[in-house]
Amino acid sequence: MLKRTLLIMLAMASLLSSCIKDEPANPECDIETFKVDPQWLTGEVFIDQANRKVLLYLKEPALNKGIAPALTLTPGATVTPASGDSIFFHGAEPPTYTVTSASGENKKTYTVEVVQVGTWKWAFEKWGLHDQDKYQYPVEEDGSVVWSSGNPGIALSGVKKDPAAYPLRETNDSQQGSGAALLETMKGTFLSELVGIKLFAGSLFLGVFDPSNALTAPLKATKFGQPYRGRPVRFTGYYKYTPGANYQDKAGTIIPNMTDSCAIYAVLYAGSERLDATNIKTSDRIIAAAFLPDGSARPNFTRFDIPFTFIPGKEPKGTMMMAIVASSSVNGDQYRGAIGSRLVLDSLQIISAQ
Known part of the structure; x- marks a missing residue:
């Protein structure tokens, strides 16, 4: 009996050893x-x-x-x-x-x-193209990249590998120079609609996009901000905006008598850990902000010059980040808006105190 037990144990040990060795x-x-x-x-x-x-x-x-x-x-x-x-x-x-x-x-x-980040001034003249997914992104004159968008996440949804299929892309419809940024609210894909995303708003923001959160927590995937020094005074630029024809809710139901609007804003906040779409407007780390007050239709390029409003008792000091965020649908982070809404941005600048 003992001999038989030992033989079984040896056979099991040999099998276990074989399994370990065979594991790739x-x-x-x-x-x-x-x-x-x-x-x-x-x-x-x-x-x-x-x-x-x-x-x-x-x-x-x-x-x-x-x-x-x-x-x-x-x-x-x-x-x-x-x-x-x-x-x-x-x-x-x-x-x-x-x-x-x-x-x-x-x-x-x-x-x-x-x-x-150098001059805190952008004309969107130079663009890069993602090798695999074929979406575009703004590039600095020195080749560095400080802007991001929802394009990397949308690439995971089965969208066609073509710059024109993405909500953010380059346009030659510019206020000055030969290029500008076009943000367009677009219909969701078959795969995105399976998880309840009926539309993608065009977005553009200073910061980075974390694809590890793109499917499980998309609002946390947008990491807003780049390191900033100084005291911001004004946020300026040019934009034109055409809302889409039919505003829809998250379920895709058309809401009568509701018109889409765009969002453009800048936020200065303390620390080096980036804020995201869940807290960029509510965090207690915010020092100052500049919001476009009226995101309604503008058929021609319109200049904005928005002063920064500082939170009482807060001053710019230490490690800080500056976020600039724009969207072709103000409620696009809630997947509400109008398919076909188009926002064109050009000549953005953060003006600091001397």
Whole structure:
């Protein structure tokens, strides 16, 4: 009996060992976290998985001397250069990290970009095109990217891979120069309608889009703001707006006698952790804001010049972020609006005290 029991135990151990050996190595090769000493940061590090970029917001000393970030990777993956090694920003090309999966079959190269907002003035003359999903996004003159939109999330909904199929795109209908930003409220896709999203409002905002939240918590996926220094005085720019013909609620039901309107605003807030669509108007970290008071139809380019209103008792100091947010449907974050509403933006500027 003992001999039989031992044989069974040996057989089970052999089977278990075989199962362990046969388990495939992890094929994933992502940078999951990229940690920098907070004293050198003006804003949160953001890992843009869709474009394989690490976006850094560094203070001048760190930019000059370099940093030694600590990385965590998907289990079993390796990275070159190693976590904890110093990287520098003096070369003609930005630093890169190459991550190799545990299986050795897959590799990803991440580019490290230092993001700095310069003049706080935008004409939307230069645009980039996402390689895979074919949506457009504004690009700074130096090639950096400080603007985002809902386009990356909409790309997950089965939309056609064509710039014209997305709510944010470039237009040559401009107030000056040859380009401007067009935001259009568009009909949802078959897949989005399955989860109750009947329309996509065109959006444009200073900040980043986190696709990890795009399906489970879409309002948290929009991370508003870029690091800012100074005291803002006015928010200016040009816009034209045409509301769509039929306003609808979240269920897609047409609401008679209701007309869509646009939203354009800027918000200054304290800290480096970005606010999102759930708290950009309500957070107790808000210092000052400038809201377009009337988002109704404007058939021709109209200039706005909105003074910042400061929250009583709050002053701009320490680490701060500035958000600029625009939407072709003011209630687009609640999936309400009119399909066909079109907002064109050009020549935006934050004017600061001297």
